[in-house]
Amino acid sequence: MDGTKSPKATLFAVSTILLILTVNGQSGCDTHRFANNIAFTQCSPLQFLGSFLHWTYNDQNGTVSVAFRHPGTSSSSWIAWGLNPGGPQMSGTQALVAYTNSSGQFQAYTSPVNGYATQLEPGNLSFGVSRISATLVNGEATIFATLELPANLITTNQVWQVGPVANGVPGIHQQTGDNMRSIGRIDFRSGQSSATGGGSGDRLKKRNTHGILNAVSWGVLMPLGAMMARYMKVFTDPTWFYLHIAFQVSGYVIGVAGWATGIKLGNDSPGTSYSTHRNLGIALFTFATLQVFALLLRPKPDNKYRFYWNVYHHTVGYTTIILSIINIFKGFDILDPADKWRWAYIGILIFLGACVLILEPLTWFIVLRRKSRAGNTVAAPTTSKYSNGVNGTTTGPHHQDA
């Protein structure tokens, strides 16, 4: 029974991580917290380039304090956000710019963008700007400033962008995909903000497809399949095995489709880098592929290496599930869908967690009872070709996986 602690520890870890994610894993619009308790009354996700605009409009003196936030900023990129009363375009934008300068400081300044050959030189804007500053923490960049808005700029065009810094000078940004669409309208007073530029609802559709495919496969089918293997074995041998295979393989097929849409999305917008989400996705694909091949290569139940295979299969399997859930929440942060979707998924996780909480002790109870009925004798070698070589009558439930 030495091995009995590890599955419990794994489960404990899974539920703890779920809890932490539920409470803490959100950095979208509504849930983002700034340092020093700075708060803004309004926020809008800017649909392209994965950015956010937070602001508070003061009616009395016509000022607006803004924070433009761009997760996934490196020390070799610049970020910019601005207003363009002249039209929905880059040229004419009254911009706030920030990047890590040659003394290693993340520095913010204003720059009137007067054409397409700019190097974003500092200069005064057409309206007053005070208290401009910027932070770059854990790859998330934010520019803070207070703008003295003339009445005609309360509703206007907003433009934002990210690009590379070379030799301490902001360089030209990508001129494809989302970098050409990062334009929208903003109404500081009513709180309406949109990304209209190049208006490709097509891409939004692709992102949603990506999200749904991955949440269903990695986030629901695969954990369900693992639960089939763990909890149905005591009731139905070998039905559990076929169910496990069916769930895992369909999860894998849908998951690979979702993964491919993600890779495509990433390649279509080189200006955006969600490196953690992407790397986790690639790791998950690798793990899941390994699992599928390992299934074909598994030793016979009575083979002496079967034990090690089981340890391997469980470790990679549970790791994949935990990382999948983490990555799904990372995806929610990027997509920033309506909160109900995040909550729907959290609801599913709570349901699965509750099933685990009920089935885990039940399984142990059944296994231990069978064991005591068998009078602690060493059981005959298994006759099931799916089982582990050790009958559920002699060990805990974790030893029985195929």
Ligand code: HEM
């Ligand atoms: C290093 C400074 C920059 C350079 C050299 C630069 C260059 C360019 C060029 C050449 C285009 C036109 C591409 C085309 O029409 O095919 C363009 C488009 C664009 N730029 Fe920039 N840009 C810079 C900074 C910025 C900044 C600071 C912003 C936003 C605050 C921005 C936002 C845009 C947007 C939204 C477009 C697409 C719409 C349009 O063509 O006006 N750019 N940029």
Ligand SMILES: *[C@@H]1O[C@H](CO)[C@@H](O)[C@H](O)[C@H]1NC(C)=O
């Ligand atoms: C504008 O009003 C707000 C709140 O009423 C205040 O916090 C801010 O300092 C004022 N700004 C200026 C420039 O007067």
Ligand SMILES: *[C@@H]1O[C@H](CO)[C@@H](O)[C@H](O)[C@H]1NC(C)=O
């Ligand atoms: C870099 O930015 C900091 C903070 O704004 C500023 O004090 C410093 O002079 C800048 N260094 C250069 C080389 O521009």
Ligand SMILES: *[C@@H]1O[C@H](CO)[C@@H](O)[C@H](O)[C@H]1NC(C)=O
């Ligand atoms: C920017 O405005 C300030 C005062 O508001 C002025 O002192 C400064 O010379 C201006 N800079 C440029 C480049 O016009």
Ligand SMILES: *[C@@H]1O[C@H](CO)[C@@H](O)[C@H](O)[C@H]1NC(C)=O
């Ligand atoms: C498992 O143990 C039960 C006794 O509870 C026994 O009836 C059954 O044949 C055993 N199965 C295998 C595969 O050894």
